[in-house]
Amino acid sequence: ALAAASPQSMQLIDSSIVRAHQHAAGGKGGSDHAIGRSRGGLTSKIHVVVDEKGLPVRLALTSGQASDKATAPDLLQSLPAASIVVADRGYDWQHLIDLVSERGGHAHIPTQRDRKVQRSVNPSIYRQRNLVERFFCKLKHFRRIATRYNKLARNFLAALALASARL
Numbered sequence: 001a002l003a004a005a006s007p008q009s010m011q012l013i014d015s016s017i018v019r020a021h022q023h024a025a026g027g028k029g030g031s032d033h034a035i036g037r038s039r040g041g042l043t044s045k046i047h048v049v050v051d052e053k054g055l056p057v058r059l060a061l062t063s064g065q066a067s068d069k070a071t072a073p074d075l076l077q078s079l080p081a082a083s084i085v086v087a088d089r090g091y092d093w094q095h096l097i098d099l100v101s102e103r104g105g106h107a108h109i110p111t112q113r114d115r116k117v118q119r120s121v122n123p124s125i126y127r128q129r130n131l132v133e134r135f136f137c138k139l140k141h142f143r144r145i146a147t148r149y150n151k152l153a154r155n156f157l158a159a160l161a162l163a164s165a166r167l
Contacts, residue, residue, distance in 0.1 A: 003057045003079075010052040011082040012132040013075065013091060015068050016140075017043045020148040034153035036063025044148050046136075046160060047071045049079065054131035056164040061157050069093040081105055086129050089113075138167055 020035045025042040034044050043064025049057045058075050068090040076085070076096075081103035087096075092112045100107040110121045140146040142163045150156040 006051040006055060006057050007053075008051070008080045008082045010084045010086065010128065011057065011076070011079065012050050012052075012129055013048070013072055013085065013087040014129070014132040014136070015045050015047045015071070015090075016136045017045050017064055018140075018145065018148050019043055020064075024148050024151050026151075032152055032154070034061045034063050034156075035148075036065045038064035040064070044153075044156065046139075047075060048132065048135065049075050050132045050135050052128070052131070054135050055167070056135060059157065059160050059164060061153050061160070069096055072096050073099055076100070076103075084108060084125060086125060088129065135167070139163055 017038065017040065019040060020042040022042075025035050035042050036044070045062045045064050045066055047060040047062065047068070051057050058079060060071055060075055062071055069092070072087070072091055072093075073096060076099065082105050085100045085105050086108045089110050089112050091109050092115075097107045097109060108121050108125050109119070110126070111117070111119045139160075142159075144159050145163050148156055150159065
């Protein structure tokens with residue numbers, strides 16, 4: 001309900017990694033846990049879309065080694081189309097840029113440095129990306145979010161939703 005009331009002129013996408021506590025990661029693994037191995041050990045990744053006010057619109061949870069750009073189409077698919085979608089270099093994927101264009105928006109996603117053809121991004125719009133970074137900073141003030149203590153992904157996602165609603 002809070003996400004439906006959000007203005008949809010700008011959407012900002014990013015993800016953040018959360019370490020899983022040893023008790024959350026014990027026992028048999030499964031697809032319902034969303035805990036994976038990455039450089040920092042056992043982790044989960046929180047994917048979020050925020051609006052131009054820095055308020056969350058959509059949340060998703062994957063294992064820590066999951067790619068950012070693979071989750072982005074699912075996050076944007078069920079949302080109303082925005083005129084501007086802003087993301088960092090990790091989301092540089094032609095399929096995602098085409099998806100935003102098909103929906104009538106414009107993707108402000110810089111290209112990765114190893115690409116031969118570089119896209120230009122409006123610096124004043126790209127600077128707005130700090131809203132999603134500040135959202136993660138506020139979100140990780142909650143102890144239950146900063147370290148994942150829940151074993152099941154649905155329980156941790158519920159805690160994320162509660163913390164996001166509070167913000």
